Amino acid sequence: MDTTDNPKANSSWLVSVLTDVQFWVPVAVLLVGLLLLRSID
């Protein structure tokens, strides 16, 4: 699954990170983990 193909060269690496689908997977998992921790406590 090619989720990061981007024909336009990004000028900013931060934009590249934030527009990368693969970045949001761990972010979402982290948020769910924090919520789980809060609910357990």
Next chain:
Amino acid sequence: MTTSAAQSLRSAEAQSASRSKALQLLGILSGFTAGAWLGAAEAPTKLVSIGISPIAISLIMVTGVFLARWSLPALILGTSSVRADVRRAPHLIIWAVLAGCLWAVANTLTIFAIRDIGLSIAFPLWNSNSLLGIFWGFLFFNELRQAGWRRWTGVLGGALVMCAGATLLAIASSTQGPGGHSFRGVWAALGAGVLWGTMYIPYRKAYLTGMNPLSFVTFFTFGEVGMMSALAIGYTGLAPLWRELLSARGVIFWLMLGGFIWVIGDLFQQYAAKYVGISRGIPLSNSNQLWGLLWGIFVFGELRGRSSSTYLQVVGGSLLMMLGVVAVAFSSASGEEQTRWKEAAQREGRRYGVAADYVEARMDGRQAADESAHSRSLWDWLLVAAASAIFVVFAGMARVPQMSFDGGPAALLTAALLLLLFISALALWRTTRFN
């Protein structure tokens, strides 16, 4: 094509195949060494028997981890190498910090899981992280693509067999019964597995764009120590946490030593993820449970006086773990699969504007042609000296607890660890110069 041109092409192809095979073997060796050192990291923590909260224990270990994650790269390659890597791929700082945050939350969840459902149920649940790692590796990074059914069976079957072996070992080594909140504990253990399995996305991302594992871990640790500190303060409160740390002065050294040993294991895990991918690297380093149990049984006499069925579970679980390790180790990536890895690396390079020759060289375990040789500066030596001094100060305060400890097996296991460290470090140095 002339005969000499055809011969030189064949020779180049043979060299490339031989290099690729050497890197695969290096990754497998790194994964195996990672398991041994990650398992040994539990040994110093077993010396801690006073009543400190699990969160404070985690925080102190992470402090040792933080010191090791800066001093070891400074000692091995020098921080100039870290700076050069970051200049090439600055986006990886965010990925590394994110991975560190995932690790800290997962580690805290395991504390709740062990408390609520006991180690025997919790461990196999979070050990499922290797299956999730295989899934992410396949989905995002072209791992196991065009690998053929034999390699699929080896990797997936090996990981499943290791999970079964881990279950038996966890049942045998468990001394803690469920705490009465089984539903909550199961969620905590599964959550930890998902967080750890997902943590390998940043790992693979970093190594596909050429970052050196030694550079990645220096930023990973900011996420780790930052998130762990926030959780510890959030759960305990600043003043009570400080009082707890002061009262734990006598055991801080043992916990920090555990963190230090853990970092050595984790460094090899990073090299395994780099050279054999996360689908194979994670199951190999998950053999740490086997090593942890060896320390527990032979050095700390944990199963003394237990029934013969417990010993049967240990033998059966250990054999299954070893069988799984062998299955994964013999399923190294084929040429076609490695071509798909390179495609994923080129895609990452294009997206983040990292030079193609740099990505290609680093994936091949080499420095790029335009990279200068790195050396250690005065700053690096100061960093190493400061970290060592902190360890020495806490070693001076450390108390040696009165407990069952068998020196003979401890010496043998330590010798085995050092031998593995020597062989793997030498192989890494000769093949990649720690790239």
